[in-house]
Amino acid sequence: MERATVGDNQQLQVKNQIAVTVNRKTKLKRYIPLFIMMIPGLLYFLINNYLPMLGMVIAFKEVNFAIGILESEWVGFKNFEFLFRTGDAWIITRNTIAYNIVFIILTMVISISLAILLNEIKNKVLVRFYQSVILIPHLISFVIIAYLGYAFLSLDTGFMNNSILPALGAERVSWYMEPQYWPYILTSVNLWKGIGFNTLIFFAAVIGINEEYYEAAKLDGASKVQQIFKITVPLILPVIILLSLLAIGRIFYADFGLFYQVPMNSGMLYDTTNVIDTYVFRGLLGLGDVSMATAAGVYQSCVGFILVLTANFIIRKVRKEDALF
Amino acid sequence: MSEEKRWQFYGHSIMIFLSIMAIVPLVLLIISSLTAESTIIEEGYSFFPSALSLEAYQYLWNTKEAIARSYGITIFVTVVGTTISLTTTALLAYPLSRKDLPMKNFFAFIVFFTLLFNGGLVPTYFVYTQILDLKNTIWALIMPMLLMNGFYVLLMRTFFKESIPDSLIESARIDGAGEWRTLWSIILPLATPILATIGLFQAVIYWNDWMNGLVFLTDTKLYSLQVLLNQILEDIQFLKTNDIAGQSSDAMANLPSASVRMAIAAIGVVPMLIAYPFFQKYLKKGIAIGGVKG
Numbered sequence: 001m002e003r004a005t006v007g008d009n010q011q012l013q014v015k016n017q018i019a020v021t022v023n024r025k026t027k028l029k030r031y032i033p034l035f036i037m038m039i040p041g042l043l044y045f046l047i048n049n050y051l052p053m054l055g056m057v058i059a060f061k062e063v064n065f066a067i068g069i070l071e072s073e074w075v076g077f078k079n080f081e082f083l084f085r086t087g088d089a090w091i092i093t094r095n096t097i098a099y100n101i102v103f104i105i106l107t108m109v110i111s112i113s114l115a116i117l118l119n120e121i122k123n124k125v126l127v128r129f130y131q132s133v134i135l136i137p138h139l140i141s142f143v144i145i146a147y148l149g150y151a152f153l154s155l156d157t158g159f160m161n162n163s164i165l166p167a168l169g170a171e172r173v174s175w176y177m178e179p180q181y182w183p184y185i186l187t188s189v190n191l192w193k194g195i196g197f198n199t200l201i202f203f204a205a206v207i208g209i210n211e212e213y214y215e216a217a218k219l220d221g222a223s224k225v226q227q228i229f230k231i232t233v234p235l236i237l238p239v240i241i242l243l244s245l246l247a248i249g250r251i252f253y254a255d256f257g258l259f260y261q262v263p264m265n266s267g268m269l270y271d272t273t274n275v276i277d278t279y280v281f282r283g284l285l286g287l288g289d290v291s292m293a294t295a296a297g298v299y300q301s302c303v304g305f306i307l308v309l310t311a312n313f314i315i316r317k318v319r320k321e322d323a324l325f
Numbered sequence: 326m327s328e329e330k331r332w333q334f335y336g337h338s339i340m341i342f343l344s345i346m347a348i349v350p351l352v353l354l355i356i357s358s359l360t361a362e363s364t365i366i367e368e369g370y371s372f373f374p375s376a377l378s379l380e381a382y383q384y385l386w387n388t389k390e391a392i393a394r395s396y397g398i399t400i401f402v403t404v405v406g407t408t409i410s411l412t413t414t415a416l417l418a419y420p421l422s423r424k425d426l427p428m429k430n431f432f433a434f435i436v437f438f439t440l441l442f443n444g445g446l447v448p449t450y451f452v453y454t455q456i457l458d459l460k461n462t463i464w465a466l467i468m469p470m471l472l473m474n475g476f477y478v479l480l481m482r483t484f485f486k487e488s489i490p491d492s493l494i495e496s497a498r499i500d501g502a503g504e505w506r507t508l509w510s511i512i513l514p515l516a517t518p519i520l521a522t523i524g525l526f527q528a529v530i531y532w533n534d535w536m537n538g539l540v541f542l543t544d545t546k547l548y549s550l551q552v553l554l555n556q557i558l559e560d561i562q563f564l565k566t567n568d569i570a571g572q573s574s575d576a577m578a579n580l581p582s583a584s585v586r587m588a589i590a591a592i593g594v595v596p597m598l599i600a601y602p603f604f605q606k607y608l609k610k611g612i613a614i615g616g617v618k619g
Contacts, residue, residue: 033503034426035420037417037419037508038421040412040416042432045439045475048452050439051444051448052443052452053442053448054448056445056448121340130340132601134344136601138529139597140351140533140597141532141534142533143533143551144551144593147554147590151353156369157366159353159369159371162371163369192347200608280445284540301443301445
């Protein structure tokens with residue numbers, strides 16, 4: 001009798017096991033449509049993002065198009081040595097980082113302030129109107145911005161030289177030849193194009209705050225400024241941190257359109273307008289050296305990657321819940 | 326109460342000032358396109374030219390084949406690119422939003438890692454020219470770098486996760502709906518805000534792109550409007566920096582004049598400005614919900 005039960009038990013176990021595997025199989029089968037859905041997207045990332053990562057080996061070769069990339073000679077770190085010896089590496093690194101730091105700080109401060117200001121305005125129709133209008137520059141391409149810039153800055157026909165500077169009694173300036181003005185010009189253009197979008201993101205966070213906090217604060221007699229610094233800012237801090245993290249992670253990447261188009265690719269301005277991205281581009285399609293351009297690209301990707309990891313690591317230590325990963 | 330009034334006054338003043346700053350350059354663009362070339366040379370670009378003229382638009386009308394061709398390519402690339410982009414993004418984002426998907430974290434990591442690290446322009450260029458041979462095809466304007474963005478995939482995944490209850494998917498399954506049917510007739514109709522938001526972003530990116538044209542095209546027949554505008558700009562620079570006596574004045578004469586350039590730029594901007602209010606109402610909702618971290 002007992003034996004029979006043991007045998008039954010064993011049988012039952014085997015049966016159960018079969019049931020589990022069958023179950024897992026049907027379960028996996030159920031997900032086949034979901035896996036199929038993901039194929040096109042994953043394939044695209046494979047081609048567009050992961051294959052080029054393998055292509056980074058070009059940086060360690062002396063590319064010779066006559067014999068092809070695969071056959072080209074390995075040269076180790078020679079391309080990197082050249083890059084750092086020319087002094088270009090220093091200029092493009094300095095420009096990229098300095099511009100980005102200025103851009104991040106100004107964009108954050110201005111768009112957070114504007115988002116808070118928009119939230120204070122009572123007339124909601126006008127709020128929507130302002131929001132839409134300041135977002136318009138975001139829709140304009142950098143080629144067209146270059147045309148606009150040229151209309152303002154051209155030596156003979158520009159608005160600055162013809163209308164503004166004479167009115168101030170100042171001399172004409174040949175803007176596209178004098179690098180010292182460009183940090184200001186590029187910063188203004190960057191803010192003009194980007195403020196609206198960033199304001200929109202912060203505004204979305206600000207209007208998500210529960211009205212009750214403000215009601216309670218008003219009852220306690222808190223002033224507007226107190227409400228802003230004690231309620232609004234702390235409550236949108238996660239969004240601020242997230243966006244700052246993303247921006248710091250990209251501090252080694254410049255907006256190619258801004259630095260290539262707006263100075264109209266003028267060689268006289270490279271000292272203040274050349275950034276890693278424009279350097280790589282000119283290396284690929286212009287007069288530069290392809291291997292060295294790739295080396296600059298690899299340098300950018302690797303340092304950029306280390307920066308994201310570091311920024312995230314610090315945030316994890318301080319405010320774990322706001323870390324990116 | 327006076328504190329309140331002061332806030333309203335300063336708030337409106339600042340926002341009105343910024344609104345003006347945002348559109349003033351565009352006003353200059355439109356006005357210059359309506360100014361005769363001779364007036365621009367004489368008075369410079371101005372908000373108040375002594376005379377307006379339709380000369381530039383007449384010139385565009387006379388060369389309408391070339392302009393219409395670039396315009397057609399811009400529209401084709403924008404429509405096809407945005408459609409493919411939204412389709413592949415949604416198809417990847419939906420399975421990733423499902424809590425029960427096996428190896429979900431692995432797939433999400435594949436997407437996320439593209440945001441942290443990339444191979445750079447030169448290797449990407451070689452992948453598309455040497456392996457896929459896209460140079461001088463219309464796909465060169467659609468595929469490279471623009472088609473999908475890992476950030477949008479994650480944004481859409483978060484939207485699906487936050488705004489579509491699991492019970493809805495479960496009950497669709499019990500009713501016998503397959504995954505494709507569930508996605509098509511239950512999920513997507515609920516996802517209009519995020520589809521409109523990402524669709525708008527992608528449409529703007531495609532409409533405004535000139536870099537792929539600059540990198541991958543030498544065939545002028547495939548030039549979109551932005552690539553054409555960029556080419557004109559490069560030609561001007563080239564002639565200015567290589568001013569060899571006698572030669573450039575000839576070439577200069579063939580270049581579109583200042584007002585014509587502005588007119589081309591204007592027809593490149595205006596459709597964007599017209600389409601934008603239609604998307605705007607979805608924009609905030611899409612960003613607010615999709616942006617929740619997850």
